[in-house]
Amino acid sequence: MNAPISRSHPSQSEDVQSLWQKDRDHFIHPFTDFSLFHEQGCDLITDSDGIYVEDAYGHRYIDGIAGLWCVNVGHGRGEIGQAMADQATRMAYFSTFNNLSNAPAAELAAKLAELAPAHLNHVFYSCGGSAANDATIRLVHYYFNRVGKPHKKRILSRNNAYHGTTYLAASLTGIKSNNWDFDTLDHLVTHLSEANLYRRPEDMSEADYCDSLVSELEETIERIGADNIAAFIAEPIMGAGGVLVAPDGYHARMQAVCRANDILYIADEVVTGFGRLGHFFASEAVFDTQPDIINVAKGLSSGYAPLGATLISDELYEVLSTPQGPGGVLSTGFTYSGHPVSCAAALKNIEIIEREGICDNVRETGPYLERRLKTLAHHETVGDIRGSHFMLCIENVADKTSKALLPVEARVGDRVAFEAQQRGLIIRPVGHLNIVSPPLIWDRDVVDRVVDILDESLAATSQTLKDDGYL
Structure with a gap:
């Protein structure tokens, strides 16, 4: 809460104060509270x-x-650093566009398919959670265009959900303070109630509360029209929105309603994936759901290198992988999709998670x-x-x-x-x-x-x- 100089070691204060000053003067931090930052810095x-x-x-x-x-x-894992160094000195980067690839990206895609629910066998790489969610919605819209349902564009999200801060991901995010004075794509996103057991009506049981949330989904679909709704996106447990655990059976019931209305179910496992709830993926193992898409980042590489991934079902891939016509390509992606150094970090990270239990x-x-x-x-x-x-x-x-x-x-x-x-x-x-x-x-x-x-x-x-x- 105080500027670092106030608690410095005398032998270090000059150098550290200089670094603190550079940071304060030039680095625009994510989610900066400017009412404090100018005076206190970081x-x-x-x-x-x-x-x-x-x-x-x-x-x-x-x-x-x-x-x-x-x-x-955990921090300071030398073997992850070494895996990254080995890959960087062998080949730090080359394009994965067109007909080019690299070994770590291929190995990691196969490993993710092995760990994920059985129907999720295809991986689209990005550089983090926001980009993964953003790319996913673009792929979902493309999918419905390709199957002749171009009006299915609306995405259902939830109040207090956090799905990122890129333009579309920020629109999916339902934390109101995140978007103060920022524009959002409101014509694409409708927010449902969050599943907040602590603040549910006092006279309502957990089971009745779950019923009310599922009814809200059904009523929203009826109001907007299933033919206009592409997907529902949800964190298995809400993260930044308050670590909200939904009522028992909520996710499975929400998915069942989505399937009955041809609405894709997207699990944002950017936080819950890779062990945080005791499993590599929580959707099926903990919440009895089989999402059409799972998005991951964060624990995928344990933060040692920026990396995100969208895991796509066989059913969706069959459509995405069919050319629109002669010369047609899946014209989306990132320069760093499948970055070899990041993928090498993720492979070693997964090895450690498995080896050390x-x-x-x-x-x-x-x-x-x-x-x-x-x-x-x-x-x-x-x-x-x-x-x-x-x-x-x-x-x-x-x-x-x-x-x-x-x-x-x-x-x-x-x-x-x-x-x-x-x-x-x-x-x-x-x-x-x-x-x-x-x-x-x-x-x-x-x-x-x-x-x-x-x-x-x-x-x-x-x-x-x-x-x-x-x-």
């Missing part, structure tokens, strides 16, 4: 190892957010993390603790009974994150929320240390909120 993270990161002054922190949902196998660790340690975090419910500002396995969230409130929120200017999420960082833990503030999404190699001892830090941090936050007149 803390500079310079080193990492395993579950830890270190700032420019040598302060060490437990990484509670896996970089940004993505460093699943990291999904097993998540299935074993994740429920313990959930139980331990729930012990923090005694704090007066903690309204809800939710999520699954290594994807969890604390919702901070002003009043537990009414679930009323603190004023935005109280910055409660920022306060908790600041107190945690002062004690050696980085967690993510998102408004009134705090998200815990660690590397997947945490064990029970680390969990206990983290919960102790959060316990102190929440207590300290309550005190500062009282001191400032918010409680």
Whole structure:
């Protein structure tokens, strides 16, 4: 929360202050809060190892957010770096357009087809989650044009969903504050209600709440017309929108309605994929769905190199792979589609996940993390603790009974994150929320240390909120 110079080591302060100044003056950061940035700048993270990161002054922190949902196998994996170096020195890049390819891209596509639900055997590469979701919608529209249904253009998304920040992906995103004063493609996207069990009507059971959400989908299809709707896109568990776990059976029922109306079901597994819920892919293994398309990024390479992928069903591929006519090509893609260095990183990342049984660790340690975090419910500002396995969230409130929120200017999420960082833990503030999404190699001892830090941090936050007149 303070400019780095205020806590510098004297021997380092001049060099670090210069770097801090360059960053503040020239780097436009994603999601910058300019009401603070001009004065405070950013803390500079310079080193990492395993579950830890270190700032420019040598302060060490437990990484509670896996970089940004993505460093699943942990930091400083030399073998991933070596795999990238080997590929870069052998052949860093060559085009995959036309009739050209490379070995890592081919190997990774085959591996993803092996790991994914059985019908998803074809991979379209991009450079990250936003691009994967954006490219997917373009392919979906192309698909329906090719099968003679050109009016099927509308995409159904959900309030508080996060699907990225490229133009179309931002339109899919249902977090209203993400798009303040930005234009969106509203003629293409309709948002349904998010599945928020914590804030469902008080007199409604979980089963009845699920019924109401499915009914909303059916009513929306009736209103817009199935002939005008191309796809429904959903995160298995909402990430940045609040780590929202839907009612039991929700995803399978939503998919069934989509299939009955010739609407494609897209699972955005950018966060949930590659072990965060204990499986390489959560859609089928955890939520009993068989999406027509699954989008992945983040944990695909554990953040060691930018990479995204769209996994496409055999049925869709049959249409996409049929030329429109003589000389017709699938005229979409990216310069870096199937980048060999990124694909080499992903292959080694997947090898580590399999070899070290990291999904097993998540299935074993994740429920313990959930139980331990729930012990923090005694704090007066903690309204809800939710999520699954290594994807969890604390919702901070002003009043537990009414679930009323603190004023935005109280910055409660920022306060908790600041107190945690002062004690050696980085967690993510998102408004009134705090998200815990660690590397997947945490064990029970680390969990206990983290919960102790959060316990102190929440207590300290309550005190500062009282001191400032918010409680």
